[in-house]
Amino acid sequence: xxxxxxxxxxxxxxxxxxxxxxxxxxxxxxxxxxxxxxxxxxxxxxxxxxxxxxxxxxxxxxxxxxxxxxxxxxxxxxxxxxxxxxxxxxxxxxxxxxxxxxxxxxxxxxxxxxxxxxxxxxxxxxxxxxxxxxxxxxxxxxxxxxxxxxxxxxxxxxxxxxxxxxxxxxxxxxxxxxxxxxxxxxxxxxxxxxxxxxxxxxxxxxxxxxxxxxx
Numbered sequence: 280x281x282x283x284x285x286x287x288x289x290x291x292x293x294x295x296x297x298x299x300x301x302x303x304x305x306x307x308x309x310x311x312x313x314x315x316x317x318x319x320x321x322x323x324x325x326x327x328x329x330x331x332x333x334x335x336x337x338x339x340x341x342x343x344x345x346x347x348x349x350x351x352x353x354x355x356x357x358x359x360x361x362x363x364x365x366x367x368x369x370x371x372x373x374x375x376x377x378x379x380x381x382x383x384x385x386x387x388x389x390x391x392x393x394x395x396x397x398x399x400x401x402x403x404x405x406x407x408x409x410x411x412x413x414x415x416x417x418x419x420x421x422x423x424x425x426x427x428x429x430x431x432x433x434x435x436x437x438x439x440x441x442x443x444x445x446x447x448x449x450x451x452x453x454x455x456x457x458x459x460x461x462x463x464x465x466x467x468x469x470x471x472x473x474x475x476x477x478x479x480x481x482x483x484x485x486x487x488x489x490x491x492x493x494x
Contacts, residue, residue: 280309281309281463282311282451283299283310283311283462284461285312285313285394285397286318287380287381287384287404288377289317289461290352291461291473292401292461293350293402294341294344294345295477296401297350298477300394300395301493302484302493306489310394312393313448314388314393315448315449316381316445318459318460320370320377322458326369326370327368330365330366338354344473345405351402352405353406353407356404356410358376358409358411359376361377362375362376378442381441381445382445383434387425387430389444390425403415457471463477463480468483481493
């Protein structure tokens with residue numbers, strides 16, 4: 280089993296999703312999908328004095344990676360799941376989107392659709408403007424046999440439990456040895472990132488006889 284830690288605001292988490300789904304669906308590996316709140320929620324101080332210019336190289340990097348992977352990605356994302364001052368890096372205390380997104384994702388994970396739903400919702404977030412409209416979310420949920428109104432009511436009724444479940448994931452992530460995403464943990468070792476560390480994970484899975492190849 281692979282523990283896969285994922286954030287809905289991480290572009291690199293989004294970009295690794297097709298490969299994680301491939302491991303699950305084509306190679307029949309058990310992927311334990313674990314949502315964590317973005318680092319902006321867990322460690323907002325990390326962004327102190329990091330303005331938009333600090334992130335330009337990262338933006339260029341994940342744009343290039345998205346193109347190489349053939350995945351849609353349009354910047355800037357609107358609305359950003361995290362409200363943040365791009366000039367100062369300061370994270371707003373008012374966050375109208377990210378908790379709804381994470382709790383919806385956790386609810387879907389509890390219903391056995393977590394990683395698949397994460398891929399579809401993340402594709403919306405990272406490629407479509409106004410991804411959070413009722414119409415877009417309703418259509419997306421309908422693809423999974425879910426109703427937006429019922430999902431929102433369930434989130435409202437179970438918000439405390441959903442939050443606790445995500446916080447438990449975060450504690451597990453710390454115990455695994457790293458706070459970043461995407462993070463895979465296999466046999467007590469963590470693999471942080473979606474380039475060389477993921478390839479190292481694949482090599483380990485091949486050596487263990489769980490997969491023969493990965494293309």
